Amino acid sequence: MAPGRLKPGWKVLGAAALLAALWFGGPLVLRRMDFFRVRRIEITGAQYLAPNSVSAALGLRRDASVFDAAGPLERRLRDLGGVQRVDVGRRLPGTLTVALRETEPVALIPRRGALTPVDDRGRVLPYEPTQAVPDLPIATSADSGLTRVLASVRDADPALFARIVSAARVKDDVLLDLEGQRFWFTANATTEDIRAVTAVAQDLARQRRSYRELDGRFSGQVIVRWAGA
Secondary structure, eight states: OOOOOOOOHHHHHHHHHHHHHHHHHHHHHHTTTTBBOOOEEEESSSSOOOHHHHHHHOOOOOTBBTTSHHHHHHHHTTSSSSSSEEEEEEETTEEEEEEEEEOOOOOOETTTTTTEETTTTTOOOOOTTOOOOOOOEEESSSHHHHHHHHHHHHHHHHHHHHHOOOOEETTTTEEEEEEEEEEEEEEEEEHHHHHHHHHHHHHHHHHTOEEEEOOOOOOOOOOEEETTT
């Protein structure tokens, strides 16, 4: 073997050592380079949250790098509220990408002189009023039983949900107002209970029969209260 030449085994070990150094030490070195400073934030999936509130929630330092750990940034965004899922990534040299999946609001409640969106658990969502907010029922309160029933109706029959004008908690029950007609449910109504009521509503619509209330609070039956009764 010629002097000064490495054996193949040593070459492999040397390459492995170099790769390990780049893998473990590379991000630390790259974070210190101005070339990889965050100069742009790209946000996708934000339908209700204002982009400036998302950017502020990241809490980026002035010298933040796209190679900074994503975990702390994602935790800060989840703490913002209204965020079901978030993925923070990078696009070199200086763009931070933020992909959100927001919690869908189920109702609007009067709060501090304005209508505020809430989710299916009755939690107030920090959505910007100027952002696009869907046409939702107005609930008298953020009662979790009330909002859960609304979410169940939305999942069982979106067309019926779109007709709900307002919703109220009446003792242990939930009352839905649909353009002059009223639906009653218990606060723990199941999807089957809701579908039973919607099936009766659809049957009466086909027959062109007018009714005032459909009451689904009783197991295995739906009570119809006729218009004018």
